[in-house]
Amino acid sequence: MSIKINSKYLENYALGFAKKVCDQYFSSKQYMTGTEILKLTDSKQVNFFVIKSLFEAWHVELEKLKSNPFFDYRDNSVHQALNEFMNVLSRSIKIDRGNFEPLLGEAVAFSVILALDPLSFFRGEIDKSSGSSVNDFLKGNEKYYKWNHSLIANLIDRAGISQSADAYKQALRLNFEQQKDQLTRPEDYLAELKNIFHLDLDILFEKVAEKAEGPIIEESAQTKEEALVEEDLMAEAVVKQEVVEPENVDNSLVEEIQETIQSPEKDEERFEEESIPNIPSQYKVASAAKLIDPLQAWEKFESEQYSVMKGSVGELSENVGINQRFMFTKELFDGNPDLMKHALKSIDQCDSFMSAITLINERYVGELDWDKNSEAVEEFLQLVFRKFDQRG
Structure with a gap:
């Protein structure tokens, strides 16, 4: 079975959810701070997706800064200064309602997608790593995935998987096939949101039989031989549960995130700016x-x-x-x-x-x-x- 999401209802729900939460919070306060975001709603997934968006926005701005041709941003002293600058900013998150409400709406919508269609969600995350190491990208963002985390947990630092996005997608698909009967039901995840703002699951999604051409979002073509090879790699791979030391910086927001998820980081947060994909030089000609x-x-x-x-x-x-x-x-x-x-x-x-x-x-x-x-x-x-x- 596949999940078909009512995108119009999802948009309206996300906006309504964000409005209700913001009406309550901003009735007595003018700005939202970083530590308050982590405790904003009863849904940890929604809260962490807001934080994820903030750090991604910071990284985009940082990449724009690094594009200046007159300075060497690879210099170690500059690198350390940027780390400290990031820490100062993380302690100084201050967002008014006009800028925060859209972020919260997006976080709600992405949370719903992750609950209903985790395979498509994580395939999209893998696509975001274009131009960088898929492993590094997933490792840097792992702490933000609170729902269906098991689908990508053992793909990080996995021996036997190449760095190509297609290899990770194949391994992800196999994970999904192996775990789909044990994954938490979408309804159970969405109950967290439903308790905050009414969510009609019958309108939001419906289960539909997959057609012969495949699921709603097509997987990359894969031969039987490739599938068998990938299964062997997964069977032989050793899952590494690496515990790394936290960065020795004064960063109250990052520390609170680390305490909440019990997974401290070793180095600076790594977020790769979404790059434009390579378009095929030859296109299929439509009739x-x-x-x-x-x-x-x-x-x-x-x-x-x-x-x-x-x-x-x-x-x-x-x-x-x-x-x-x-x-x-x-x-x-x-x-x-x-x-x-x-x-x-x-x-x-x-x-x-x-x-x-x-x-x-x-x-x-x-x-x-x-x-x-x-x-x-x-x-x-x-x-x-x-x-x-x-x-x-």
Whole structure:
């Protein structure tokens, strides 16, 4: 069985959850601090996903700083100074409601995804490690995964697994197949959220039989021989339970996180900025019947209420809501958020609606087997329509 998530309901639920919690907290306080985030809700998973987002945002800013060509950020004294700077910032987290509420909403939505579809969630996390060591990425983020943690725990420091993302995904899939009957039921995890803000599980998801072409998010093609080799590697691998010493710094927030999860770290937090994936040099060519007709699409949206909205969107990546992000990533971009981001950036470079649809047809419709009549494609094209004020 597979899980199909009602993405629109999920978005509304996440926003409602965040509003209720923020109404209660900010009724008497103006700012949220780091230590208060850890205790904000009864769901440890939600709390830690908020912290994860904060440190990822910090790392993105740090990478921008390091891109300055005039200074050597590899110098040891600079490295130590940056560590101290990070510690000072972690003790000084101070967020107003306007900036905190969206973070909390995202944390709730990602928690729901992790509970309902852990295989897809962790595949997405592995994709985020593009350009860096998958093992280092998972090791640096392991403490934030409170639900379905067993699926990735023994993949860290595992002998016999190569550093490629595909190898980790294969090992993850085998873990899931072996453990799926012992995993905590999604309903049990979601009960933590339901106790805070009403959650209708019947509306949120439904179990559907997998079709012949595979689960909702396709796994990479794998031969029987490759599967057997991977199973042998997993059987022979020794699971290392490494206990490392905490960093000797004065960092109250990090220390509290360490005490909560009982898994102190050895070095600085490592977060790798999401990189744009490599797009294949050759694309699968879609049949003419499957291609999107740009003239027909433009006329359709112009004849509807969206006509007044054309040219109203700036950067596409900044105008994708939580609901759309989940829908587009899962249903159009094979569960790969980086691929979606690359697509949006590529479309932003187009000078007209016609050229954007041409790019979409050439790169994605055939390669990712889009159904041009699906709800996801319809909503994606609406967003692209709003990007341009001329057809071209």
